[in-house]
Amino acid sequence: MSDLYAVFGNPIAHSKSPQIHAAFATASGQDLVYEARLAPVGEFAPAVAEFVAAGGKGANVTVPFKEDAYRLATRLSERAARAGAVNTLSFAAGEIVGDNTDGAGLVRDITHNLHTPLAGKRILLLGAGGAARGVIAPLLAGQPVSLHIANRTADKAEALAAAFSDMAAVHGGNYEKLSGQQFDLIINATSASLAGASLPLPVGLFAPGSLAYDMMYGKGDTPFMALARAQGAAQVADGLGMLVEQAAEAFFVWRGVRPETAGVLAQLRAALAG
Numbered sequence: 001m002s003d004l005y006a007v008f009g010n011p012i013a014h015s016k017s018p019q020i021h022a023a024f025a026t027a028s029g030q031d032l033v034y035e036a037r038l039a040p041v042g043e044f045a046p047a048v049a050e051f052v053a054a055g056g057k058g059a060n061v062t063v064p065f066k067e068d069a070y071r072l073a074t075r076l077s078e079r080a081a082r083a084g085a086v087n088t089l090s091f092a093a094g095e096i097v098g099d100n101t102d103g104a105g106l107v108r109d110i111t112h113n114l115h116t117p118l119a120g121k122r123i124l125l126l127g128a129g130g131a132a133r134g135v136i137a138p139l140l141a142g143q144p145v146s147l148h149i150a151n152r153t154a155d156k157a158e159a160l161a162a163a164f165s166d167m168a169a170v171h172g173g174n175y176e177k178l179s180g181q182q183f184d185l186i187i188n189a190t191s192a193s194l195a196g197a198s199l200p201l202p203v204g205l206f207a208p209g210s211l212a213y214d215m216m217y218g219k220g221d222t223p224f225m226a227l228a229r230a231q232g233a234a235q236v237a238d239g240l241g242m243l244v245e246q247a248a249e250a251f252f253v254w255r256g257v258r259p260e261t262a263g264v265l266a267q268l269r270a271a272l273a274g
């Protein structure tokens, strides 16, 4: 019988994870089945228990269950503990091991797919929610020269900066405070683009040669990507590569095999454009 995996979320019908993992399995010759499972809000733990009882070996976790998964895990990887959220669960020998591959996925997309090393860069992270928190430690591991976190609610950015101050000098504040500064890499980890909203960024933030990265993806530019182009960012990207790379990292955690991602990313990109 094939090994069983799934992604849990609510809603979940839109998820591209089953398609991505099926493509990884075919390309790497791994015998597995990967399903999308809708869990009722407030009933994540019983949904996972049912899945484990049915033989589930591992699961991805998406909105709104990443913090439930963090609490459910009997053991956490260091990066999941730092992120305060779990997007990858492994079930073995009665244990529920929680990991977080979002940050690794983002860093892999930026450094490998977009050919942009982090070392020596001035990084600006927009947003202070779960997605922002999950990527801070992996970004700092790339040895940027500085990391600023800016958020509509400044307190949350300041608290997040303080939580990572043992790793490096991290600064937090509101958008106005950015005035007069320049950055080499600006990452949008807010959900503003979801609502089609633009961010009130001061002009002049994008340094020559800078990369603007939106964790959101869809058909065409997000409002943040359009703003970045208008303000002179040299390279502009959406979060489709992050989605594929976080999946590849989860696949590696479960199977010990690192799948090739370029073909899957090209397929998804073509489907989005079509």
Ligand code: NDP
Residues within 6 Å of the ligand: 102, 126, 127, 128, 129, 130, 131, 132, 151, 152, 153, 156, 189, 190, 191, 192, 194, 195, 197, 198, 199, 215, 216, 217, 239, 240, 242, 243, 244, 246
């Ligand atoms: P949260 O709800 O935890 O955080 C939302 C953040 O966005 C907060 O910082 C909030 O600011 C800010 N925000 C929301 N609306 C606005 C607005 N109109 N103007 C300014 N700021 C706003 O969400 P997540 O952190 O979980 O997700 C953020 C984004 O990242 C989503 O779009 C999600 O789809 C994307 N994502 C993509 C992934 C990928 O693989 N590509 C993986 C994970 C996430 P405030 O604190 O002031 O409310």
